[in-house]
Amino acid sequence: MATNGLDLARIPILSNQSNYRDWALDVSATARLGGYWKAFLGTNTTTSTDAAELDRISQREEKAMGLILKTSSNNLRIELSDYAPTPAAGAGPVSHTAQLYWDYLKAKFEKQDGVSALLDFSSLVKTELVDDGNLEAQLNTLESMRSKCALNAIKLENWQYTALLLIHLPESYRHISDSFLTTGKIDQLDTAAVTAKIIETEIRRKAESTASANLVNCTSGSGNGPKQKSKKPPADRPCHYCNKAGHWARNCKKKKADKAAGKPPPSQPSSSLNVVATADAESDSPIFCYFGSPESWLFDSGATDHMSP
Numbered sequence: 001m002a003t004n005g006l007d008l009a010r011i012p013i014l015s016n017q018s019n020y021r022d023w024a025l026d027v028s029a030t031a032r033l034g035g036y037w038k039a040f041l042g043t044n045t046t047t048s049t050d051a052a053e054l055d056r057i058s059q060r061e062e063k064a065m066g067l068i069l070k071t072s073s074n075n076l077r078i079e080l081s082d083y084a085p086t087p088a089a090g091a092g093p094v095s096h097t098a099q100l101y102w103d104y105l106k107a108k109f110e111k112q113d114g115v116s117a118l119l120d121f122s123s124l125v126k127t128e129l130v131d132d133g134n135l136e137a138q139l140n141t142l143e144s145m146r147s148k149c150a151l152n153a154i155k156l157e158n159w160q161y162t163a164l165l166l167i168h169l170p171e172s173y174r175h176i177s178d179s180f181l182t183t184g185k186i187d188q189l190d191t192a193a194v195t196a197k198i199i200e201t202e203i204r205r206k207a208e209s210t211a212s213a214n215l216v217n218c219t220s221g222s223g224n225g226p227k228q229k230s231k232k233p234p235a236d237r238p239c240h241y242c243n244k245a246g247h248w249a250r251n252c253k254k255k256k257a258d259k260a261a262g263k264p265p266p267s268q269p270s271s272s273l274n275v276v277a278t279a280d281a282e283s284d285s286p287i288f289c290y291f292g293s294p295e296s297w298l299f300d301s302g303a304t305d306h307m308s309p
Contacts, residue, residue, distance in 0.1 A: 008070060015073040020109035021147065027071060031064060039064035042099040064098030068105070080104065110151055117152035120145055124156075124164075131170040135202045139165070139195055162189035165198075173198060241265060 011030065014023040031037040038044040039061045046053055069077050080101050085094045094100065124145045129138050146161055156164070163186060166177040176197055180189060238245045241255040249255060258265065 008067070011071045013071055013073055014076060014105065014109075017109045020105070021144070021151075023071065024106070024110075027067060031067060034063060034067075036060035036064045036098075039098040040102045042097070044098075061098060065096070065101060068098060068101045072105075076105070117149065117154055120152075121149045121154045124149060127168060129165075129168050129170055129173075131172045133202070133206065135173075136199050139198065158191050159187045159189040162191045162194050165191070165194055169198070173201060176201065 008030070011026040012019050012023050014020060028037065028040070031040055036044070036059075044057055044060050044064075046057055048054070069080065072080070080096075083096075083100070083104055085100070087094050124142060127138075127142060127145075129135060142165070146156060149155070163181075166180055166189070169177050176194070180194055180197075232246060233239075233248055235245055239247055239252050239255075240249040241252040247253075255265070
C-alpha cells in the first residue's frame with residue numbers, strides 16, 4: 001500500500017519486542033519523508049488562528065496516528081485504542097495523539113531486561129567476522145547489535161566500536177587493520193571509513209574472482225581436454241616428403257627408408273609463405289608465440305598449429 005508516494009508495505013508490522021527497532025526506524029523515516037514527524041514529537045502546534053493552518057496541523061496529526069495504527073498488529077491497535085493514561089491533577093481526559101501512541105510503544109518495547117542486554121553485548125564483543133563473501137551482511141548485524149546495546153545504556157564510542165571491527169576482521173583482511181591502526185590515533189578511528197574500506201575490498205575481490213573464473217573457462221574450452229591431432233591428414237594435404245596423400249610426413253615410410261639408407265630428401269618447390277616446408281626436423285609439440293601488438297593481423301596459412309596474439 002502506498003500513501004502519498006510512501007510504500008507502507010515495506011514497513012514490518014509491529015507485534016512484539018523482537019521487531020520493534022526495525023519498525024521504529026521505518027516509521028520514523030516514513031513520517032519524516034511525509035512531513036509529519038513533528039506529530040510524533042508533540043511539536044505539531046501553532047499559535048495561529050488561521051483555519052488553513054489549523055487544518056494542516058490536524059491532517060499531520062491524523063496521518064501520524066494512522067501510520068502507527070496501520071503498521072501495528074491487531075492486538076496492539078486494540079491496546080492503543082483502550083489506553084487511557086492518568087490525567088494530570090485538575091486536567092481533563094488525555095486525548096489520543098501520535099505522540100501518545102509513540103511514547104507508549106517505546107516504553108513497552110524499547111527497553112530490554114538486563115540479562116538480554118548483557119547477552120547482546122557479549123555477542124557484540126565476541127563475534128568474529130568471517131571471509132565468506134558476506135562481510136557486508138555481518139557488519140550490518142553487528143551494527144544492529146550495537147544499537148540494541150545502546151538502548152540499554154551499554155554504549156560504545158565510535159572509535160571503540162571501530163577498533164572492535166578491526167580486531168575481529170578475518171586474517172585475509174588483516175592489512176586493513178594494520179593500515180588504520182598504524183597510521184593514526186586509535187581514538188580518531190572512523191566507523192564509516194573502515195566499513196567502506198572493508199566493503200570495497202570485498203567487492204573488488206569478488207570481481208577479481210569472477211574474472212579469474214571466466215579466464216579458466218575460456219582457456220579450458222569445452223572441457224573435453226586438449227585437442228588431439230588427427231591420425232590422417234585431409235585428402236587435399238599430401239605428405240610434404242613424398243607428395244602422396246593418406247599420411248603425415250612424420251609417418252612417411254619413404255622418408256624413414258631414405259633416412260635409414262642415408263639418402264637426401266627429395267627437392268621441393270620453394271614457397272614464399274611456407275619457407276620451412278622442406279625442413280626435415282619435425283615435432284608434435286605446439287609452438288606458442290607472444291606478439292607485442294595484439295592489433296596486428298596474422299595470415300592463416302592452414303598450418304596444423306596456429307599462432308595468435
